Amino acid sequence: MNRKKTDRDLYYLVTRGTGIVVCAASLALFLYLLRILTVHGPDLTLAGFFLVPMITFVIGLLLIKLSNVETIEPSKKEAKPMVRKIGILSDTHGLLRQEVLRILANCDAVIHAGDIGREEILRELGACAPLYAVRGNNDREDWAKELDERICVELGGIRFFVVHEKRFVPKDLHDTDVVVFGHSHQYFCETKDDVLWLNPGSCGRRRFSLPVTMAVLEIGDNGFEVVKYTIS
Incomplete structure (x- = not known):
């Protein structure tokens, strides 16, 4: 098995999975806050809390985007020819x-x-x-x-x-x-x-x-x- 390929696959799964979970949690929190406003009416004290799901949702999108970036191995220095x-x-x-x-x-x-x-x-x-x-x-x-x-x-x-x-x-x-x-x-x-x-x-x-x-x-x-x- 190609270990480098396995590492790249693991990076893709973890990063993308984390991004999806963060986006889903952010969306759920946003809907929950929106429901509170609907039930109790406008409340200025809750307005600041809406920033939290918005910021975390953006973070989740960034993680998903990063998962699509192919990791590039650092180029190895060309070995000098051996003098014999x-x-x-x-x-x-x-x-x-x-x-x-x-x-x-x-x-x-x-x-x-x-x-x-x-x-x-x-x-x-x-x-x-x-x-x-x-x-x-x-x-x-x-x-x-x-x-x-x-x-x-x-x-x-x-x-x-x-x-x-x-x-x-x-x-x-x-x-x-x-x-x-x-x-x-x-x-x-x-x-x-x-x-x-x-x-x-x-x-x-x-x-x-x-x-x-x-x-x-x-x-x-x-x-x-x-x-x-x-x-x-």
């Missing part, structure tokens, strides 16, 4: 590989730690998932001026501090779970004092003989883990 996978990359330097896009297609958010290279890359990454990016030391064009050099963001209950160069990370990392940085093009993932330090490496233009890498942070019920991707 966060693609983390850096140092694309103007090159966004198709393999990187395929990995990001399964992510709920994207973090770029700077040295982006081209404004078009921001648009392509933003088309994959909500994008959180910082400006790198090589991002000097006008479009890059709109980016912050460092950001703090919470995704999936994980608090990130993102900056391009590690040397600009503040000593006080209060309420930070993961520090994301880039610049060196070398993958690094290590936990220190309950804070994960992550450099996803470079997944753009290859530098010397360094591997092309990125990372995906996967959030589960018991915490999170970082998966390293080496791009061929």
